[in-house]
Amino acid sequence: MMTLHHKCHGCGSDMVFDAGTGTLVCPSCRAQMDVEAADARPDSGPKPGHDGTAAYHCENCGADLMALPETAATVCAFCGAGVVLADRVAGEHAPEYVIPFAIGREEAIKAFRKWCRNGLLTPRGFMTADRINSITGIYVPFWLYDLNSRVKVRAVCTKVRTYRRGDYLYTETHYYDVYRELDLHYLKVPVDASAKMDDAFMDRLEPYRYDGLKEFRPAYLAGFLAEKYQFTDRELLDRAKDKIRGFIESAIRSSFSGYATVTRVSEDIDTRHVESRYVLLPVWLVVYDYDNFKHNFAMNGQTGKITGRPPLSRAKIAAWFGGIFAGTLLAMKTLSWALGGGFL
Numbered sequence: 001m002m003t004l005h006h007k008c009h010g011c012g013s014d015m016v017f018d019a020g021t022g023t024l025v026c027p028s029c030r031a032q033m034d035v036e037a038a039d040a041r042p043d044s045g046p047k048p049g050h051d052g053t054a055a056y057h058c059e060n061c062g063a064d065l066m067a068l069p070e071t072a073a074t075v076c077a078f079c080g081a082g083v084v085l086a087d088r089v090a091g092e093h094a095p096e097y098v099i100p101f102a103i104g105r106e107e108a109i110k111a112f113r114k115w116c117r118n119g120l121l122t123p124r125g126f127m128t129a130d131r132i133n134s135i136t137g138i139y140v141p142f143w144l145y146d147l148n149s150r151v152k153v154r155a156v157c158t159k160v161r162t163y164r165r166g167d168y169l170y171t172e173t174h175y176y177d178v179y180r181e182l183d184l185h186y187l188k189v190p191v192d193a194s195a196k197m198d199d200a201f202m203d204r205l206e207p208y209r210y211d212g213l214k215e216f217r218p219a220y221l222a223g224f225l226a227e228k229y230q231f232t233d234r235e236l237l238d239r240a241k242d243k244i245r246g247f248i249e250s251a252i253r254s255s256f257s258g259y260a261t262v263t264r265v266s267e268d269i270d271t272r273h274v275e276s277r278y279v280l281l282p283v284w285l286v287v288y289d290y291d292n293f294k295h296n297f298a299m300n301g302q303t304g305k306i307t308g309r310p311p312l313s314r315a316k317i318a319a320w321f322g323g324i325f326a327g328t329l330l331a332m333k334t335l336s337w338a339l340g341g342g343f344l
């Protein structure tokens with residue numbers, strides 16, 4: 001099957017997308033090229049694999065590429081060339097937009113070290129080079145939904161007035177039959193369309209800044225991993241509706257402000273799917289098993305927001321804690337910060 005390489009015009013090496021400059025950069029001669037100017041050169045036509053399924057080959061070194069069914073871009077394990085799998089970013093799988101990486105690999109590694117508190121409280125051997133090398137920049141498939149909710153709510157509300165006349169204290173309660181119609185628009189509600197990524201985990205990387213959306217070009221993927229969507233926008237519509245439920249509720253509440261009590265009698269929420277766009281969003285990711293637990297480190301590749309929790313060594317915590325009793329209140333504060341809050 002067809003692969004896309006982004007070759008340097010100077011020396012012919014495979015260029016990679018550079019988060020710092022937002023351009024393609026040649027790792028050999030450091031030449032730069034605008035993403036808009038990059039003309040991805042398609043490789044030769046389909047080559048059936050041994051088992052009859054379509055296989056992908058690196059144009060640079062000829063090696064077979066390890067491509068899972070959901071892979072849209074990968075890096076050749078043999079020569080390191082960034083390769084985009086042409087048919088997996090085309091047709092119905094063509095992303096409309098992409099937010100390119102704005103945070104580079106070095107910055108992500110620095111953040112990962114900090115997340116592990118430079119090994120201060122993580123178990124011995126945890127901060128191995130392996131884990132840092134396995135930090136992966138991946139474009140995760142998302143659907144961005146535009147939704148329109150028409151809300152009709154009827155409620156019995158009260159207003160209470162208390163006043164004194166002479167020796168008497170009066171309480172006056174007025175009852176109102178209140179009807180509200182709300183027309184609510186929610187734009188670009190993100191839902192991740194990858195089967196592998198944990199939904200709640202991905203949600204915690206939000207928000208992305210959507211003014212950074214760029215029209216999709218394969219060059220943004222050069223040197224990164226990318227997945228194509230594994231669920232359609234129809235299949236994930238209910239998740240999008242779930243995500244706006246809280247916003248609808250607070251809109252209803254504020255429409256009834258000013259009353260002492262609000263008792264809802266009827267409520268009708270009709271949410272319509274206006275539009276959805278297929279986009280790729282950047283995530284730095286480390287996933288590994290430790291102590292029979294899966295630990296995840298993930299960073300929003302645009303804003304640098306981090307989610308996840310590192311494993312902590314009980315022995316190291318005990319040792320550190322012991323030292324702190326001799327210390328000051330300030331040190332106590334440092335500890336609670338170091339533990340990310342809530343661990344002890």
Ligand SMILES: [Zn+2]
Binds near residue numbers: 010013028030
């Ligand atoms: Zn070059």
Ligand SMILES: [Zn+2]
Binds near residue numbers: 076078081
């Ligand atoms: Zn290769």
